[in-house]
Amino acid sequence: MNGITANSTHLLRQINSEALLRFALQEQVFTAAEAMAETGLTRATVLGVCDGLVAAGWLEEVEDPGAAGRGNKGRPARRYQLREAVGVVVGLDAGEGHFTTVVADLRGRELGKRRQSVDSHALGRAGRRAGARKLVRQVLDDAGHSETDVLLTVVGVPAPVDVNGLSPADGEFWQLMNSGFDSELQGPVFVDNDANLAAIAEGAQEPSANVATLLTGERFGAGLIVDGSLLRGPRGGAGEMRFLGSLSGNVSRPEEGSTDGFGALARKWARSAVRSYDGKTVLRKIPGEEINAEVVFKAACEGDPLAEDIIARLGARLAHIAVVLSSLLDIDRVVIAGGISAAIEPVLDHARSLLPGDSGFPLPELVASKLGAEAVVQGAVESALTRIRREPATFFPRT
Amino acid sequence: MNGITANSTHLLRQINSEALLRFALQEQVFTAAEAMAETGLTRATVLGVCDGLVAAGWLEEVEDPGAAGRGNKGRPARRYQLREAVGVVVGLDAGEGHFTTVVADLRGRELGKRRQSVDSHALGRAGRRAGARKLVRQVLDDAGHSETDVLLTVVGVPAPVDVNGLSPADGEFWQLMNSGFDSELQGPVFVDNDANLAAIAEGAQEPSANVATLLTGERFGAGLIVDGSLLRGPRGGAGEMRFLGSLSGNVSRPEEGSTDGFGALARKWARSAVRSYDGKTVLRKIPGEEINAEVVFKAACEGDPLAEDIIARLGARLAHIAVVLSSLLDIDRVVIAGGISAAIEPVLDHARSLLPGDSGFPLPELVASKLGAEAVVQGAVESALTRIRREPATFFPRT
DNA sequence: GGTCATAAATTTATGACCCATATAAACCGT
């Protein structure tokens, strides 16, 4: 018996309160009648619960009786809405080279956004923590809020993260990325894998119970949503596609670069191919250091054979991933997310052409994310909102 | 608003009832004090709920005051237990060549078991349905029960099965296997994939949140438990390892035999290898039709080179699967289930030797199931019990 | 402007539930 649920008499009240609060988080303003339809409770009960929520600081009664001149008969209904001042959520994409952070209200409306380059290896864990706090403070300031307004912060990092927000202790890079943000930031903090958050963002954009979201810029990670829930694994390792290393029959040695994303692969392959390739290619005219994924993709669109070859190799890689995901997890849709997603279409085209059309088995749809470089940060906000919606009572409103 | 939960006044009582019932399903006999410790409710409440459950027919008060001569002081407690006559559950493994069925009481004690060969292709859907009903009737008769005693039947079939118990409409074999048992059998029926049920059985034997169970006799299927829950996919296709076909770099064409289990593969490979191989092998002395997986495994143990080669090929296949599952789903343990599991150890040994030991990444444990050919049936019973434990109130006790 | 219909809020009554406390019952050892 923990003191909180001492009287199970209060349990029912709490259940009703949370249901009503979930409803309030969706609606702009609402009347008792609407809440009755949603929750199935009686008017008396709904009004009682609303009283409680107003007293607790979650709701406020909106006082514009005449204003809403909708042609209603009868006594005008009392109308409630979520208090704006209840608080905000913060999403933070704490990548290796960039931090991006967004403040949003409890309905998901973006109140502020900031992006900043960071040199993680120079900063170290403590430096990343401090940088994150500074950036969050700035964006809160932009939005006219203070740190104490934050009900929940969700942080995305490029590392496997278990349910407790921890990354494997033996991964030096992972420990650097998962820098212990919860000790530095105000309020409750949840840390999650960046690809998982991207998957949550994509799932919010276009709901589907079975999607794989590949976050594939510099590094490679996947967020897997199966049967509507995100897979994690005991060490947070779900979605870590090391199996790509064992593609070529050799089980025991991961292929070099198996953790590289498409962006990194396109760059590496292009730089090395320029030297060994003896055909005609526009890439040769570009200084080696300036060759990157976008240049390669653009060249391919213009018919450059070397670039087209690289697109084909990436497409084959993607098709292989799609087949594995579809067959092993019955995945409906594979989304390519991250900054590279805007230019990825040629790779998708080639991958689609490789998928067997007549196998009789369902094949996943391959699509590019519309969220661009913001997928992770948007997913962090979405994750924060979801957590609050699931258990509103565990977050205390500011009064 | 469905009529059942019309009055949310009764919700709390129902929650308490279900909690108490779950407790009763675990315990043999129990007192109010024990139930109080479990549920956190008051004595008065517990006794009230017990009254209700006795009236509903779930519980009975056990009347042996002096019998339990445990050195207790004070007034003897009233003791309750689950009514034996409440009902039983039935598990049915409706395979391609065999039916196996088990009746068990609500505590999982086996009350009867029967196994029977079937020729599914001769019988057709209707024949399989009728055969299943007949076998279930027999085993119920063995246990001294009738069809009306069955609270729930769970059936395992070798086909993908979605959450509604349906298999893909375009799969002729799958439609034959998933024969529409719910229309033939008495009481509520749930149909599930056989490998999923095997996974549930293994999970019950040795609890672990992340296990893959490979059911690999004649056909190949996997039951995946990730983060403690079983993956299904929208069409029930999770765990359908077609990706094995794209092993060899060719994305578009599934390898022949990619749906074959280890048992079938060992037999096929052995029969064809005997002809092409020109070294010394004991397998040559055996008539082609008598060569099967067990013979091959036994020969390998005795050092036969041809058999050892087959073991090695199977081991490599298993190692590849283990690497994919471990890297993609963070799987802790891979269990080989099915009738072949008793003899599979040499394959496991070889697979373990192929797994990279120094990769720094966690590798899954490879183990053979201890349930042998009964994994699916035991899983079906376990699944039935789990469903009853989860929502006891939806199953009506016989009074 | 007055009357009526309508819809929502409010009040009141009722029954159920859970808890806390008190009282009675049943068993133990001395």
Added chain:
DNA sequence: ACGGTTTATATGGGTCATAAATTTATGACC
């Protein structure tokens, strides 16, 4: 026989959800 101990039962208080009756506010109509 008599405390000591544990449990069952009874009673009162508090909270809650439902339902019915009542009040309040608004628009439509004459």
